[in-house]
Amino acid sequence: MDREREREEQQRELRTLRTEIAALRRRLEHGHPAAALEPEPDRFCPEDPRAGAGGQEASRGLEARLGRVEAGISLLSGVTGVRIADFSMTRLELPGSGQSAHRGEHGLRILRKGYLAGECHTLPFQLEFQLLETQSEENSSVAITDLGIILEPMEYSELDRFVARTEEKRDLFLFFRSLHFFLEWCEYRQQTFQHFKEKHPAVVQLPGGPAADSMALQSPRVPGFELVVVWTVSIDEEGKVLPKLDLLTKIPEQALTLDEEVVARAPRCFRTLLPLLGIEAAIESLIQLLCTEE
Structure with missing residues (x-):
């Protein structure tokens, strides 16, 4: 003691x-x-x-x-990218003991309540959790017995499911690791969309803004012909962040004489280009294709 x-x-x-x-x-x-x-x-x-x-x-x-x-x-x-703004830790009474510390057959047991607030890549968060610390002559251990997470309202609906899974697993390391990589990918996507909009303003359209998950590429030669790059970021059950890019095509009626097989192969060809050229170079190749005059 x-x-x-x-x-x-x-x-x-x-x-x-x-x-x-x-x-x-x-x-x-x-x-x-x-x-x-x-x-x-x-x-x-x-x-x-x-x-x-x-x-x-x-x-x-x-x-x-x-x-x-x-x-x-x-x-x-x-x-x-995690910045801590506030932290506190207080003792709680153990259930049934009426004390903040209790020595039983497994050693000294201490229950604490923690509060943590801060930002991860400018996204504010608040955490409330309980820690059960067990100390014995052989070893000591700390386990999270309860976890609550509050994130500021935001446009990333994927985080709602992630927060629910993290609270169930009571894994703080998983929370910070996955949240960091998720927001890092989202920031990179926004910067990439904004870069192409500034570089090719006549071709690139961002109907949902640079923070959205899609970017439209409009042909300056064929009105109504459009390629849409859909870039999603998700978090799987194990907390791994998974970015995924797909290509959608929008063809006007006057362009239906184009080779339909070529149009159908466009999304598959784009996915093939991604690991070979990288995200930015693959998107740039699409834009150059639309801007090339016969």
Whole structure:
């Protein structure tokens, strides 16, 4: 129990340091450097000379640890696109025990409730979960016993099914990994559609906007002839992100004299081009085909 109380005390000290650092940054950002540098009472640096050296040493140690944690979080945010804005962890009473910790035949059991909020690629999220920690002489383990996920309303209907599956599996790693790759693909799709719209404004149409899942390519030589690139992004049962591109054709009546077999083969040929040329080069080849004059 002494080790547990010591760990909780260190966590409280780290939270206090984070609050003070955040306040210092806000002062500097609002143009008050002098006020930010004014000395403030600090419980980690007591005025009592008998405790001053030890308090300052402990403070420096905590600041160094906090710096390493913040550097790790910054690196993680850059790699995953996940930014944490708020976090809290509190103890709950164990069912039937009336206590936040209970020692049974399997060791010490502690139930905690966590809250996590932030953004993943600008998409806000909130997580509420419960952790059951079991400690024994041989080993220790932590299991998520309950998980609730809230995502801001958005246009990605695929995420509704994904969130429901993740809450059922209670897998936080799966949630962050799959959400990161899903949003990364959606952002790449939007940037690609916007790129071609700016490069070929007479041919490329985005009826649903650049964030939609389809892009229309209209022939400048045959009015009404249109190729539609449909680019969907889904998440399977195992959390794997699956992008898929298909080609649809729209042929006006006056162009029905075209070789129907050629038109029928167009989607299959496009899927063949994708692994050979890549997404952007395959789409560019379609646009050049429409712009080529006989």
